[in-house]
Each structure stands twice: as C-alpha cells, then as structure tokens.
Amino acid sequence: MNNSQQRGARPVHAARDTERSQARRAELIAIGRRLFADTSYDALSMDDIARHAGVAKGLIYYYFKSKRGYYLAIVEASVAELVIRAAGGSDLPRRERVHRTIDGYLRYAQHHQAAYRTIVTGGVGFDAEVLAIRDHVREQLLTAIAEGAWGRSDIPLIARLALVGWLSCVEGVTLDWLEHQELDRDTVRELLVRMLRDTLRAIGDFEPSCPAPVPEDS
Template identity: 70%
Template sequence: MNNSQQRGSERAQTRRAELIAVGRRLFANTSYDALSMDDIARHAGVAKGLIYYYFRSKRGYYLAIIEDAVAELVQRAGATHDLPPVERVHHTVDGYLRYAEHHQAAYRAIATGGVGFDADVLAIRERVREQLLAAMAKAAWGRPDRLPPVARTALIGWLSSVEGVTLDWLTSREPAREVVCELLVRGLGDTLRTIEEYEPTCPAPIQADQPTARGRALP
C-alpha cells in the first residue's frame, strides 16, 4: 500500500469511526425503530448514501454500533490494571454499571438480545459474556484462562443476575449506583466463596476480614 492509499484508508477509518460515534449518541436513549436513515444522516450532517457506503444498511450500522459499544463495555469492565484483588473486583463491577448508566439503549440491546432478538446481536451478546467472564476471572484470580466448569457455571449465574439487576435499576434508578455496586460485589463474594468450596484451585480473593474499596468488610 502506497502513501496515498494509506492516507485514504486512514481517512475512511476515521470517517467510519465518526459515523459510529454519531450513531452511539443517537441510539443512546432512542430505540432502533424510532430513528430512520434520514434522521441519522441529518444528525450526522452527511448524505444518506455515505452511511450505506460504509454499513450497507441501517441494520449493518446498528450492529457496528453495538460492536463498538461492546468493545467499550469490556474495556471498562476489564481496566483493573494492578489493583489488589478486592479493588479489581469492585472496579470491574463499577465500570460495568457506569457504562450501563450512560449508554442505556446500547446496554439494553446487549443484555436482552437487541431488536426482536436479532441473531447477530445475540451472537455479539455471547461474545461479550465470554469476554466479561475472562475479565471477572482476571479480577478475581488474576488469570483470564479457561475456567473450570464449576467456576464458569457459577459466574454465568452471577452475571445473569447482574444483567437483571442492572436492567431493573436503569428503569427505577434506585438505589444509588454505589449501593447497587456494593450489593453486586457482595453477591460476587458469595459466589466466589462457593466456587472455592467446589474448586480449591480458584480461591476466593474476598474474605470476611478484607475491606472492600469502599472500606467495608464483606459478609
């Protein structure tokens, strides 16, 4: 690829990213059916044909936005760096809730399967679940490798409850996010201790005498 082609490719990637950013703002709190391609093009300040050029269809555009949202959700959930285990867990859950709070429509699509249980969105959901499981394994045990069956089953159960709690919280907006985070972290503590009983190779990092990031001990 020569310099001219490279610059053209970079411009195309930049324009595509800009259109996705516009779509994420538009779909943040607006349903899929409520926005037409004409609406999207008007908000983006471009010809409708440009959106078709990059994404082929409204559905293709929507799926690209969901893929981008998934990447951010996983990045936020897994950005624990070198924090101690308890703080890693708290940071992971808090990042998840913050994402859901500020990107409600995208989160609902991810958590519920999208428009009419769209098969492609469901596939994206399964991928994000696997990535979140890896993020949780890294947060809890410092390793994102293949989980033992008991650990995987228990974490899937906890993650399903997180999705249900988060969807309900987005509707009611009570209690405060910090309280929801604490409840979910405590529930994860119970799950991790149960996992340890069945799978000693996965010791629970949260113990009764260890304070959480908020300074309180988990039961």
C-alpha cells in the same frame, strides 16, 4: 515526478485515504451511538440518521451497507467500550479491580442505556448477530472476573456455571435499576460485589483450584 517516485507516492496516498476513511467511519459510529443512546432502533430511519449526522444517506450506506449493518457496527463499538471499562485496571489489587470492573459496567449501563439494553436483551427481534456480540462480551467479563479472583482465565466448569449465574443476576439487577434508579450506583455496586463474594465462596466449596478469597482481601 519519475515512475519510481510515483510508485513511492501511491502507498502514502493510499494510507492517508485509508486513515481518512477509518476516521469518517468512526465519526459516523460516534454519531450513531449518540442517536441510539436513548432512542430505539425502530424509531430512527436512515433519513433521520443522515439528517442528524449532516451527511447524505448514501454515505452511510457506503460504509455500512444497510441500517442493520450500521446498527451492528454501533453495538460492536459499544461492546468494545463496555469491555474496556469493565476489564481495565489489571495492575490494581484484586479487591480494587473487582470494584472497578463492576463500577465500570454499571457506569456504562447508566450512561448508555439503550445500547446496554440492546447488548443484554439481544437487540432487534433477538438478532442472532447481536446475540453473538452479547455472548462475546459475557465471555470477556467472565474472564476479567476469573483473572481478578484467581489470576487465571481458564475456568473450571463448576466455577463457570456459578459465574454465569452471577452475571445473569447482574444483568437483571442492572436492567431493573435502570428502570427506577432510586438507588445510587455505589449502592448497587456494593450489592453486586457482595453477591460476587458469596458466589466465589460457593465456588471454593466445590472447586479447590478456585479458593474463596480471604476476608481481608475480598
């Protein structure tokens, strides 16, 4: 192989190495998400994680530097999935989109309870980085609701205040529901949808640029 061919081969090999590295990192995050799904942060040591993953502990340190770094990567991946599930269906009619947003949110919380509690409560000892991740997901969800309700992402202050209050209520309701789950998800979803409908009506009374949905399309 001449020098020109060698130079051409290096980027190809580098790209393949990067893909393998990214795939390996994603695999470790997937394993971690399963491990932390119903197990608290403190209950799992790095030795436990490495044993369950079937890898050397050093490999986890190589990709994530520390247990906390690994945990934060898992939380970020969980948040990304929550946002995708909750904010999908932009091509759907408004009523269907609102239902899908709330149902996706509850479905995620139901099947990833430990991760959801971490996102909502702020993680280990109210970790500032986890709180920042939580604030990010809240912003994404507020935007999804605003776009579904009014077709806009810029939210007037009074509307934002009301939606933040509703979202805080959603988090409290969801956390309590996870503790008992005596009600099915559909019932909880409809409760939250009705609460949102009332919130949107209240916003419409205060902010003409954000009119309440008409009854037949709410």
